[in-house]
Amino acid sequence: MKKVFELKTLYTQIYGSSQHVLSTYDALLEIMQKAKQNRKPELIRMDQNQALWYFSQDNIGMTLYVDLFAKDLKNLVDKIAYFKDLGITYLHLMPLLKPRNGENDGGYAVEDYRQIDPRLGSLDDFINLLDTYRHEGIRVCIDYVVNHVAKEHEWAKGALAHDKEKQDYFIMYDTDEIPKLYNQTVPEVLPIKCPGNFTYYTEIEKYVFTSFSDFQWDLNFKNPKVFNGMVENLLYLANLGVNMIRLDAIPFMWKELNTTCRNLEPIHDLLRMFHLIKGEVCPSLALLGEAIVQPEEIVKYFGSEDQSECEIMYNANLMVDIYNAFATRDVRLLNIDTNRFQIPSQATWMNYVRCHDDIGWGFNEDAIHSFGFDPFAHKQFLIHFYDGEIEGSFSKGERYQYNPLNHDARTNGTLASLLGLQEAHETKESFKRIEALRRINLAHALILAYRGIPLIYSGDEIATLNDQSYLLDPAKNLEGRWVHRPIFDWKRSKLSQHMGTDEYEIYLNLKKMIELRKTLPLLDGQASQFALDLNTNHVYCLIRHRENQSFFAMYNFSEFHERINVDHLRQLVNGTHYTDLIQGRSFNLNNSTIELSPYEVIWCKKD
Numbered sequence: 368m369k370k371v372f373e374l375k376t377l378y379t380q381i382y383g384s385s386q387h388v389l390s391t392y393d394a395l396l397e398i399m400q401k402a403k404q405n406r407k408p409e410l411i412r413m414d415q416n417q418a419l420w421y422f423s424q425d426n427i428g429m430t431l432y433v434d435l436f437a438k439d440l441k442n443l444v445d446k447i448a449y450f451k452d453l454g455i456t457y458l459h460l461m462p463l464l465k466p467r468n469g470e471n472d473g474g475y476a477v478e479d480y481r482q483i484d485p486r487l488g489s490l491d492d493f494i495n496l497l498d499t500y501r502h503e504g505i506r507v508c509i510d511y512v513v514n515h516v517a518k519e520h521e522w523a524k525g526a527l528a529h530d531k532e533k534q535d536y537f538i539m540y541d542t543d544e545i546p547k548l549y550n551q552t553v554p555e556v557l558p559i560k561c562p563g564n565f566t567y568y569t570e571i572e573k574y575v576f577t578s579f580s581d582f583q584w585d586l587n588f589k590n591p592k593v594f595n596g597m598v599e600n601l602l603y604l605a606n607l608g609v610n611m612i613r614l615d616a617i618p619f620m621w622k623e624l625n626t627t628c629r630n631l632e633p634i635h636d637l638l639r640m641f642h643l644i645k646g647e648v649c650p651s652l653a654l655l656g657e658a659i660v661q662p663e664e665i666v667k668y669f670g671s672e673d674q675s676e677c678e679i680m681y682n683a684n685l686m687v688d689i690y691n692a693f694a695t696r697d698v699r700l701l702n703i704d705t706n707r708f709q710i711p712s713q714a715t716w717m718n719y720v721r722c723h724d725d726i727g728w729g730f731n732e733d734a735i736h737s738f739g740f741d742p743f744a745h746k747q748f749l750i751h752f753y754d755g756e757i758e759g760s761f762s763k764g765e766r767y768q769y770n771p772l773n774h775d776a777r778t779n780g781t782l783a784s785l786l787g788l789q790e791a792h793e794t795k796e797s798f799k800r801i802e803a804l805r806r807i808n809l810a811h812a813l814i815l816a817y818r819g820i821p822l823i824y825s826g827d828e829i830a831t832l833n834d835q836s837y838l839l840d841p842a843k844n845l846e847g848r849w850v851h852r853p854i855f856d857w858k859r860s861k862l863s864q865h866m867g868t869d870e871y872e873i874y875l876n877l878k879k880m881i882e883l884r885k886t887l888p889l890l891d892g893q894a895s896q897f898a899l900d901l902n903t904n905h906v907y908c909l910i911r912h913r914e915n916q917s918f919f920a921m922y923n924f925s926e927f928h929e930r931i932n933v934d935h936l937r938q939l940v941n942g943t944h945y946t947d948l949i950q951g952r953s954f955n956l957n958n959s960t961i962e963l964s965p966y967e968v969i970w971c972k973k974d
């Protein structure tokens with residue numbers, strides 16, 4: 368009841384309290400009521416018993432494209448054995464709602480939120496998959512593209528057919544006067560692929576706000592009907608049995624003139640309302656926010672201790688910090704960022720080292736300054752390190768969206784290609800291969816111990832390399848991100864059973880660490896964590912704590928042997944006798960050093 372009151376307060380704060388708004392608010396309550404009535408008993412049981420499922424250390428995620436991994440949803444149901452073998456308990460299925468035909472930004476241009484992409488199967492296939500997976504203990508997350516719809520969506524079609532009411536669902540102007548004003552302060556998302564923030568549509572003689580591409584129309588959340596409509600879609604998806612919803616591109620959801628139109632305050636109210644609504648209707652649905660923005664803005668999307676927004680956020684910063692540490696052999700940035708934010712107790716991170724997107728090199732500039740580096744120059748260093756141009760680089764990444772005006776760019780590539788395996792194959796130098804394999808294991812070991820849910824990008828578990836075949840496909844060849852979105856290679860995955868192969872080295876180590884993580888409640892999504900500065904900048908030390916229990920992990924980000932002084936560590940953890948669960952070594956912290964080989968990882972639990 369209190370929550371419904373809060374909902375109304377927020378709703379009227381944003382939209383006012385005119386008669387029109389009050390009746391749209393009533394319509395919202397009706398949408399919620401209906402969704403509540405339609406919720407299946409099995410899902411209601413989950414709401415009652417497993418509302419906080421996403422904190423368990425048993426959650427091991429994988430992101431995949433249904434078509435690239437298994438052709439379609441029916442076949443994906445048959446792949447359960449693969450996930451079970453590795454220990455995967457959570458799947459993020461890349462966009463699978465009906466997209467527009469032709470170029471559709473990898474499915475992020477949705478034509479219909481109530482239908483499945485017909486190439487992947489039917490709605491029944493999807494429901495069947497959700498039911499089967501639920502019984503097998505695998506939870507499912509899908510994308511909910513909340514900022515924009517495809518220009519073929521029924522709302523946009525109405526707008527294009529001159530329906531004034533539907534035109535109000537979008538942000539559009541008769542002349543370019545206001546668009547020009549916006550363009551003065553709003554940065555471009557994809558300056559090369561899609562310059563400017565508006566597209567002119569001759570059929571309606573209007574300039575339409577299109578942040579991502581001409582065919583993705585930004586929604587006008589200043590219109591309460593848009594909010595209601597998007598809530599209705601969200602609850603519909605939740606009632607199919609989806610466990611987590613990935614709210615796509617949330618920083619863009621509100622526009623104001625003379626601002627960057629990023630991370631504006633009202634977005635937090637919108638998300639707070641989403642959270643209240645799902646709390647009333649489907650509490651076990653988790654909201655995952657995607658905001659690839661400055662770290663201090665990302666954490667705001669968790670909301671506060673008593674006013675939640677997204678309970679889980681992508682930890683884009685961690686990914687950048689990990690690559691930064693590999694390139695520089697310096698973990699100071701990682702240390703600072705690990706300790707930088709206190710996140711609410713009911714929130715946690717989604718940690719990953721690769722995903723379907725490029726790596727945007729946003730980092731904590733103050734920290735880089737404090738080390739005596741210039742942030743611009745440092746970013747250029749990372750761009751060039753990872754596109755392999757810098758002498759001594761092990762990376763075979765590819766530059767993406769290079770802007771010749773300011774030299775800004777991002778990076779594409781698979782984990783294995785970015786961390787040296789491709790280079791090792793090309794140069795045929797065996798020590799490089801060993802280093803690369805160790806780096807990949809280290810990266811996985813880090814996301815498996817960091818507070819939150821670890822998310823493996825499908826293919827990384829078998830050391831997939833960059834794939835250039837997208838260049839032959841006219842629907843893909845203008846989009847460099849496809850280089851790390853290849854068809855899953857099932858033949859190659861068999862090699863993970865053959866000792867001595869790359870696939871074996873990566874897969875088995877990952878599988879072993881996943882098994883270990885599941886035995887360690889100290890690695891759940893709520894246990895506190897901090898990074899400890901050591902006597903060497905090459906080694907990252909992560910300590911996890913709960914009550915009187917402690918766990919620590921060390922990660923050597925360099926190709927050198929390291930000797931760690933543990934005097935300080937001894938004072939911060941409970942007890943002195945620890946065993947490394949990965950290699951089985953014992954450590955007595957009363958002795959003053961721990962030795963680590965190049966790129967070695969240890970995960971230490973008290974005896």
Ligand code: GLC
Nearest residue numbers: 472473475512579615616724
């Ligand atoms: C998110 C997706 C990205 C997509 C964009 C627009 O950032 O991860 O792939 O291009 O949203 O929907």
